[in-house]
Structures are given as structure tokens and as C-alpha cells.
Amino acid sequence: MSIVTVQLGQCGNQIGFEVFDTLFRDSHCSQGLCSKRENEAYQASCKERFFREEENGVPVARAVLIDMEPKVINQTLSKAAQSGRWKYGQHTSFCQKQGSGNNWAYGYSVHGPKHEESIMNLIQTEVEKCDSLSGFFIIMSMAGGTGSGLGAFITQKLQDQYSSSLKMNQIIWPYGTGEVIVQNYNSILTLSHLYRSSDALLIHENDVVHKICAKRMNIKQISFRDLNRVLAHQLGSVFQPTHSEDSSFHYCRNPLVSGIVGPGLPHATNVCLVALYRRPMFLSTNGDLMEHLVPHPEFKMLGVRNIPQMSAESLAYSTFTWAGLLKHLRQMLISRAKMEEGIDWQVRPPLSGLPPIGKASAHKEPHFNTSLANLVILRGREVHSADVGGFRDAALYTSWLEPADAFSVWKTPRPFDKYEKSAALVSNSQLLVKPLDMVVGKAWNMFSSKAYIHQYTKFGMEEEDFLDSFTLLEQVVASYGSL
Template sequence: MTQSIVVQVGQCGNQIGCRFWDLALREHAAVNKKGIYDEALCSFFRNTNSRADAGGADVQRGRICSLKARAVIIDMEEGVVNEILQGPLRDLFDSAQFITDVSGSGNNWAVGHKLYGGQYRDQIVEKLRRTAEQCDCLQCFFVIHSMGGGTGSGLGTFVLNILEDEFPEVYRFVTSVYPSAEDDVITSPYNSVLAMRELTEHADCVLPIENQSLVDIVNKINQMTNCGKLGAVKPNSLVTSNIGGVKESEKPFDAMNNIVANLLLNLTSSARFEGPLNMDLNEITMNLVPFPHLHYLTSSLTPLYTLADVNVPTRRLDQMFSDAFNKDHQLIRADPKHSLYLACALMVRGNVHISDLRRNIERLV
């Protein structure tokens, strides 16, 4: 079984990462009823025994002792990191996984990339190497960051340079959150442009996410939830809502961050769980990236109501396939029907017959 490491950079990256680890734990808990450390958990988690020695020896098999996330957490402000350290997920990380400062990057790409990049390069390399050494078969790095902030755009892309230098054979998947047109940070367009060049040069695959698209999807989910004929949200939601999870209260951006976290969970599901048609993560890049620099993928999620656990009958597979190419389901504001596709991948989770998949693929083509 292969392992992946998540690198969270900046305020946005760490907020999304926090939601990702929360949802990942809940997803595995819903499947792993016996509390056994299996290959699915090994993909993103270590099983450590703190009683063995001071460092916490890894336990490869048997019951779960103490799960530790395969993650490196970087932020030049302490706010979000302190929330993680004081929150319910604090036991999932240790101090060796954090790199923080107090002043922040001031929404300036150059400060994050040039100033903090040079200042913290050695620490970043050390944390990455230590985390990589704890993997038996490291498959890829997932970098989560924003394009509008100084730390996310500047230091986030600087981390990509480090990963390319230190781990040239390991794939680099990047989830980048782009600012909306109504962003009130005046430097965000400049930060995005400067970061885009670094993403083009040093990433293997980029999943661009736009803030405005997330807002539109959240509003659509709320409309569907409040509509009487579609039912109501389940009292113990297992996907998007924090009810029944490790957090008691929701923050304004949690619903948006949950959508991105669900995207990553669905993307890695075939690498974590067994199935008849599992797809290796590296196959995504192999099949969808025609040229090295042309590695930006448009993401879509359907059906949307599952993100809110709404009590409605299962929609027909045909409608789900059609919705996947609908602009209302895209995580970046683009109309797929007015664009040209060089390649396309449809990843389906659940009990679906191969014949139905082939029929819908032929219908869409």
C-alpha cells in the first residue's frame, strides 16, 4: 500500500486541511468498525505507540493505538495553527509537524516566497524528509494552499520548488483556491499571477478551486436543504455538517472548505479502499495531462445534496453524469459545454454497474 503526505500552507490551506482530516477520520470510522489499523488507514495515517519509547514507535498491524496524520503544517501566522493545537484534532499531530511564525506575510507573495522561503527552507526540508522517512512507499504529496494570500501563494509555491528538488520522483498534486472577483484584498490578483507561474513550472497536477464557485454551491445546497419536497438534513451528518463530528460549532467558511475536503477524499478513495476498478493516483496525471505544463484540471462534484446528507431518493446515474458537465457543479466558474476537452475522467463511488457506466460514456461522447 502506498502513502501520501499532505502539506498545508497558509490560513486557507490549514483550514481546508483541518476539515480534510476531520472528514477522513469520520469516513474511516464509518467503515472500520473493529478499530484495526489497516492498509486504508495507512495511506494518510501512522499508527504509533507512545508507550514504546519517547518518539512513538510505529505499529504496522493490530489495533489502533494512536493515529498520527502524515502531514506538514506551515503558516506564518499562529492563529489557525493554535486552533488546531487547542482543538479536538490536536492529538492527530505533534510539534515536529509544525512550522510557524508570528508576523504573517502581509498578503504579499514576495514576502512569503522570497523572505520566509529562504528563512525557513532548512526547517521545511527537515520536516518533509522526516515525514517521508516514515512512509514505506511514498506515492505523492498533496499541497493545499490559496492563491490570494501571501503565505499561501508565496510560501506555498516555494514548497513546490523544494519538493521538486528533494523528491523529484514523487508526484506533486496541488489544490489551489483562487480568489473571487469580489475579493477585498487588493494584492490578491498579483499574488495569483505570480503563483501561477510557479504552479506551471513545478507542479505535476493542479486542481484549481474558485471561491465564488464554492459560495454558489453552498447557496445551492442550502436551497435544496430548505426545500420541503427534498427533505431535511439528517440529524447526524457524516459528510459536510459538523454535527456528530469532532467540532461542535461551525465557522463561516467550513461549508466551503468541506467541499474541497470532499473532493480530495473522493480523489484518493481508490487509493485507500479496495474495489474492482481502482485507479492509482499517478494514473490521473498519466492520462489527463497531455503536456507537462498543461496540468490544470477542472473539478466537478455530483450529486450536490450528498454533501449535505439530505434525505432524498438516490438520483439516477444518467442524471448524475449529466450534472457532472453542468456549470452549476463545477468548482471553478467555467461552462464545460462551451469548452474543449483534451481528456476527461469520471470517478464513481458506490455500487454502480459497469454497463451503466459505459452506456453513459457513449451517450455523452
């Protein structure tokens, strides 16, 4: 089954290129660490998901590129074509000559309605080239105007037009120190609208990725391309083919549906529902109920951790064991560490039957990180000997889900990128509560003094739109805080 990627704005298009380049390079890398048959199956599965082939045999990315200025799209198309490995298709991009001026309202209320028909026709054309559509992967930022505003608009239209196809938004969280003066407004408007139309939000924080570049990759002068390559590596480690728990010898055909499923509402929960979940469950092609990461409509924020991640120079002198990798990954999960550097080894899960220690609200300093659902993805040699029992501990999860329902693992003996052994964790947990609470607080402080509101109201927004966004996101913060 195929995934159509929608690249939005400067950020989305630059990251999208690096993602496709990483996927292609990895799938065509002859590492000699697995059998030829395994490698061929892996390559074929990757191609089916992310590429199609034209008559000349050059793989074409299943993607639509959208921006309101032509510069980045032209650069992205050119880089892909010049690589000689793969390219973007003809007539798969849309651009104009006027950007959104870092204004969410302009992207959502002006560019969106004005160009809706042209953009949706491009997406439909790409969808029609898929034998079987798994869903949409939408790459965008929150800080600017086109990626955030137009991205939220297009996601809503995808939900209207393709309601039965899954939509995952990969969102770049802006630097805390500020990239744009109104980035907190843009962020809350983006998140609140996506919460209504997207099935899952896969979030990367610029501050965290920057630290990985500096401390793990040993990069001295960090560029946006360095950041994007780290992001692409993490995304590739999640989306490249794997075997699911129920299929130890065949690659899963549908990575989105396999990983993000709503099995129904919990028997008892103290959270308030925003709306009933649109689809109580997703079924795989063989009718089995697949593992889930989003079991409830109020919990859609996913974080990614990847281990190991280091420079080529350091990797040459490093060896890894599954026991060591999984020990570090589990501690990163429970202590809210977002990379290997700075793991707090003092944090422990609560003892069974006792109230959790340190599970404070979002307004207090976080300690133990309670999870709703976790997916561990293991790639490399001797992968079937890896023991993931530590992630099945009931103390890691909220009380209204059984660990058997909350945890899943995918494996493949085929290594990823340059790592002989690697592990990725996709987690729906309290990890992002603090940054979300901070963004909402900063936006509220600006809103309460009416700062820059006129820049949004002149494009059709009303103050009630802001209040609706605050209300929804404050409920999300409270719900995650109560896990």
C-alpha cells in the same frame, strides 16, 4: 503508497484539517451498504495513504503544517487532538510570529529562503516515516502572501529535492469581487511559478464553492468552515480508495500516479512547448501505463465536479440512479457548469467531422467545453452497472488524443460519506480558461499603471519577473483556447 500533505497558510491549514477529518470519518463509517471485507480493505487503503499509527493506536495524519503566524496552526492542532479520532504528529508544524502581509514577494523571497532548511527538514522527517512515497499534496491559496508566495517557494524546493515524486497543488482561487487589493498579482505569480514546478494544479474557485453552499447545501449564513467542508467533501470523493479499470477487485495503491500521467507528447499539436515534460510516463507497481490527466506540460489545470451534493434534509427525500447522475455530470462537463444548478441543456458536442460550434477563444463567450482528459470516479451500490459510454465520445476531446487515452473511470461499491451513490469528475479541459484570462487581464491593467509594484520590488522582485509570468500564462490561455 503514502501521500504527504503540506498545509500552507491559514487557508491551507483550515482546509487540510477538514480534508483529514472527512477522510477519517468516511473510512470509519459503518454504512452497511457493502460487505465487511470490502469495508476493511477500503479502510486499510485509506489509512496507508493518509495516516500513520503511533504506539497508542491513534491515527496520525501524514502532514506538515506551515504558517508564518501561530494562531491558525494552534487551532488546527487542537481541533484534531480534541476530535479523539485522529491527530497531527508532534513536531510536524512550523510557524513564526510575523505573517507575509498578503505580499507574494515577501512569502517567496523573504520567508522562503530564511526558513527553507527548517521546513524542508520537517518534510523530510515525515517522508522518512512512509514505507513508500507516492507524492505530495500541497494545499494553499493564491490571494494571500504565505500560502501563495511561500507555497510556490516550497513547491519548487520539493521539485528540486524529490524530483521523482509527484506533486499536486490544490489551489483556492480567490473571490472575483476581491479579498486582497493585490490578489491578482499574487495569483499570476503563484500560477506561473507552480506551472514550472508542479505536476498538476487542482483548482477550486471560492465563488463556485460559495454558490454550492447557498444553492445546494441551503446554508443561509455561510462561514469559511462551510466552504472548507464542501471542498473537503469534493477532495475526499477523489482521493478515497477506488478500483482502477484494470483492477476490479483490488484498491489502487497509488492515487496520484494512477490519475496523473504523461504518456508522451501528441503526434501533432499547434501549441508551443514551454519545456519538455520531465517524465514521459509514470508506471504503476505492476509496470502498466496508468491512465492520465496531464498528457502535456502546458495543460496542468484540473477542475473537480461532484454529484450529488446537497443538505442532509434534502438527501433524506432523494433517490438517485446511475443513469441520471451520469447524464447530469456529462452535461455539466460539456456546458462548463460547475454545479448541478444552472446546467445549460442546449449545449451539445460538435457533430463528428464538423468544426465544433461555440469553441471560441478565451476572449469570447464560451459554449461547448473541449476536454483534454477526464477521470470519472463512481462510488456506491450497483456501481458496476453504471454506463460511462457517454464520456468516451470522441467529440468531447481534442483531436490529437484518442478517447481511449483521454478517458478513464475508477469504481468502488463502497459508498462515500452519506451518499448511497455518488460521482466525481476530475477534468483537464477549457473550464478554467475564462477565470484565468480575467485574472491575467486584471493584473495586467494594474501592472501597466505601475500600481503597487513597489511593494514587490522592495523585496527583490523585478518588473521582468511580472512580464515572465504574464507571458507564460497568456500562452496557457492560448493553448487551452485552441483545443
